[in-house]
Amino acid sequence: MKEQNLQSYPGYALRRAANAMIGDLAKRLEAHGIRVVDATALLLIADNPGTTSSAIGRSLDIQRANMVPLLKRLEDADLIQRKPIDGKSLGLFLTAHGEERLAEIRATIDAFEAELIARVPAKHRDHLLPALNALWR
Amino acid sequence: MKEQNLQSYPGYALRRAANAMIGDLAKRLEAHGIRVVDATALLLIADNPGTTSSAIGRSLDIQRANMVPLLKRLEDADLIQRKPIDGKSLGLFLTAHGEERLAEIRATIDAFEAELIARVPAKHRDHLLPALNALWR
């Protein structure tokens, strides 16, 4: 099977690398009973207590409509709670249980990220993050 | 909104970059009426005339079951045809119409890939492909 043409495309490599990465991370986070996107939102709420659904959505490029089931899962798992901050918006906060779970989740993610960057040959390593950031930020 | 923690994760940047990239490519390929995955399979069939559904699936990590609707779309669009190579397997070939469309599709993809790599600062540029390949190959 001739695949050289495909493999010379950075876009192809980017997609394959991202798919492999996200699959690996998803498998590790399964042990915590949480999805990758949900964990990402949880991290963001932890760093921004009182933030809102729409603010999280804007930051992660998730439509308002899709935030609804996401936050419901986090709430059903007793990881976050919502408190009205005015008549319309709801502030998001981690529960005590959420803080404990997040510590474990963060440890898993940190280990994952360390292994990920370790797989990149040393001479290319420091270039990965800036190169990727140039593609979307 | 504090996002530094998230943005220091290569895994996060990888996912965001891949999503942005695939969205852009999908939009460009819409003009040709073809999906990204379908175009990828078409490229592979073009470079490996007579290859089979299962071989394409193995190369692109697509389950056999998911190759069925994919190839049906390519066949319905008169881009490929299937010819029995033994009593069980079907060889895949581009049609004349498929060859013509592929030339246009390939031009779109090549332009896209060139612009993608051009967005990466010069000093990081040559590191991107090897770094990404280390993450999945």
Add this chain to the structure above:
DNA sequence: AATTTTTGCTATAGCCTATAACAAAGTAGG
């Protein structure tokens, strides 16, 4: 005060992936 925007939500559809099961054809070992 009237208009526009924002927020949170429901409902729904589409894309892509994952699993289980099946029949028919091919392959390998005794």
Add this chain to the structure above:
DNA sequence: CCTACTTTGTTATAGGCTATAGCAAAAATT
């Protein structure tokens, strides 16, 4: 040769994630 195993192509179905349209209430703007 015959049996057991594997491969191929397929159907059916479910799940994860995304996208669009529409809605009501609250907030912001003018």
